[in-house]
Amino acid sequence: MIYLGGLRKLSPEKLFLMRQLIFFVCLGMISLAKAQNQPLSSTLDAYISQLPAGTQVNLQVESLEGKIYVSRGAKESVPAASVIKISILTELMEQVKINKIHLEDTHILLATDKTGGAGIIATYADGTKLTINELARLMMVKSDNTATNIIIQKVGREAVNERMKKLNLPGLQLNRIMMDTVAVARGINNFVTSQEINALLRLIYQNKVATPDLCERIKTFLLQNEDVSTLPHFLPKNVKIAHKTGELTYVRGDAGIIFTSKPFVISVFVRGISTPQAEEIIGKIGEICYQFFNKTTKP
Secondary structure, eight states: OOOOGGGGGSOHHHHHHHHHHHHHHHHHHHHHHHHHTSOHHHHHHHHHHTSOTTOEEEEEEEETTOOEEEEESTTSOEEOGGGGHHHHHHHHHHHHHTTSSOTTOEEEOOGGGOOOSSOSGGGSOTTOEEEHHHHHHHHHHSOOHHHHHHHHHHHOHHHHHHHHHHTTOTTOBOOSOTTOHHHHHTTOOOEEOHHHHHHHHHHHHTTOSSOHHHHHHHHHHHHTOOOOSSTTTTSOTTOEEEEEEEEETTEEEEEEEEESSSOEEEEEEEESSOHHHHHHHHHHHHHHHHHHHTSSSOO
């Protein structure tokens, strides 16, 4: 309550101005409260609407139980970049489950294994021994393309796609290995949808693929992702996020689980704008969602 008794000593003109000031302060407080409580979709729509012309944003935001808060072009196939590595890791763990592959098995690195792009294994000496577990970890933590291609060779590209179909996620498509410029020139690419990559992340979180222990390993790798230029960019450093990023010259993406007071699943893919700008857009979207879900009251 605002006490006005002390204002009676003011002149009528000053009293009128003071009352007007109090009115507008109260009005501003009410407007702020309304803005803080508006739906997440409204806040994100307002942010996305002011982006430069030609910017394409595909995203889906949902609870770990599957309640959708925002869905924007979430069923559209977009170039996956390295986000597809979540699917590859899932199939690897399914084959570990049935003892077709063992994480302790070793691979001897060959010159023909090495490829460009992200990662560090291409700098290792030929003949270096790497366990399957280390290859899987580097595939996720450093987005290592050499490690990824070795794992694809071991599990089989079609096996990854068949697994996604069995999980009712046919939009997650591994159509080529990493850095296959010949395939790219022919128009062959890997694809995801925001809706389906979110669904896969929820299955992993709920331990509904492979085994609970192997799901925990997947989550650990996702939590160790060293790329913090997208969803984590504007979040407090202590916020945990299990995610996988992806980058091509024409798309920047990130998909993961952000552990706030109310954890949520989010995937964002941005096209039609420079990579640094796309990274800032994904970071801002992550920040807006974090602030929404981290409120003490139920969204």
